[in-house]
Amino acid sequence: MSQRFGRRPTVELHDVTKDFGKVRALDGVSLVVEPGETVAVLGPNGAGKTTAISIMLGLRAPTSGRALLYGQNPRDPASRRHAGVMLQDSGIPPSLKVREAVEMFRRLYERPMSVEAALGAAGLGEKANVKVDSLSGGQRQRLYFALAIVGNPHVLFLDEPTVGLDVESRRGFWDRIEEMVEEGKTLVLTTHYLEEADELADRIVVIDHGKIIAEGSPAAIKATVGGKTVRFRSSGVREAYLRDLPGVRRASVSGDSVEMYTMEPEADLYRMFRDGIEVSELEVVGVGLEEAFVALTSNRKEVAA
Secondary structure, X not given: OOHHHHOOOOEEEEEXXXXXXXXXXXXXXXXXXXXXXXXXEXXXXXXXHHHHHHHHOOOOOOOEEEEEEOOEOOOOHHHHOOEEEEOOOXXXXXXXXXXXXXXXXXXXXXXXXXXXXXXXXXXXXXXXXXXXXXXXXXXXXXXXXXXXXXOOOOEEEEEOOOOOOOHHHHHHHHHHHHHHHHOOOEXXXXXXXXXHHHHHOOEEEEEEOOEEEEEEOHHHHHHOOOOEEEEEEOOXXXXXXXXXXXXXXXXXXXXXXXXXXXXXXXXXXXXXXXXXXXXXXXXXXXXXXXXXXXXXXXXXXXXXX
16 A cells, blocks of 8 residues: 555544435444554444445535545545445446456556456456356355455445355455455445454444444454353253343243353352252353344434333
8 A cells, every 4th residue: 555545544534414304314423444444334224324335435425524535525536546345236237248347347447456356356257258147146246346346446345245145155255355454455344244344343333323332343342231141051941030130131041052141140140059050061251243233222222212
């Protein structure tokens, strides 16, 4: 990455709001993405994350506040010359061949990679001469990825990049993304696969009802919840008993396998031992990102109510 790009933030949102009629999609959002950083923007459906990405890219103008891409107005096409974008639907003419679509996008950039390199990175080398409308859903996602990277951009915006991919393909995609980040590229992504965010992101930004409600590393987001998942084997214990324990938020029993999420693991286990419940294969672990995300957004719903 050139020094010119390394001296300033890649993306900046300063107190950005966005209204659609009477609906406020973003409400005073401020965010800075530094060069070489991988940021995952998470949120429930309708939370405002796609609107935020659209404003970062200059596809929409903020109602108030300011957005910058490499220090410039993202609505100026010159500011987007070093950005690659993977949207859920890129609007490629279905009659084009895969190679033709990638070549068409390649011509928009000053220093692109070769068509072969982009297709190889996306795992589409064998589909180069296939028409776009003949691709499967997963293959089409790979094509969108090839279109995003063929310009050899400094920053990648990926909107739900692994939708439609099987587990093996998703892992391969993660490996390629990590290689690009190691090369110094900046990455901004939205995803519903929280495991994906946990795997790739340096920083997670959680948006709900148009506001940033949590921000930090995956470990920091998990730590905000404070609970623990407790798993063990026991015969005869009932879900109703577990749910009555003071710190338990969720509990499930399947045969002799028990799992509960609790804010007071030590006190709850003490109570169980005191009540004579026999436990084996006990495991107490911190919450995963999915549990933290659910807890954060659920708390917002409770406050709103």
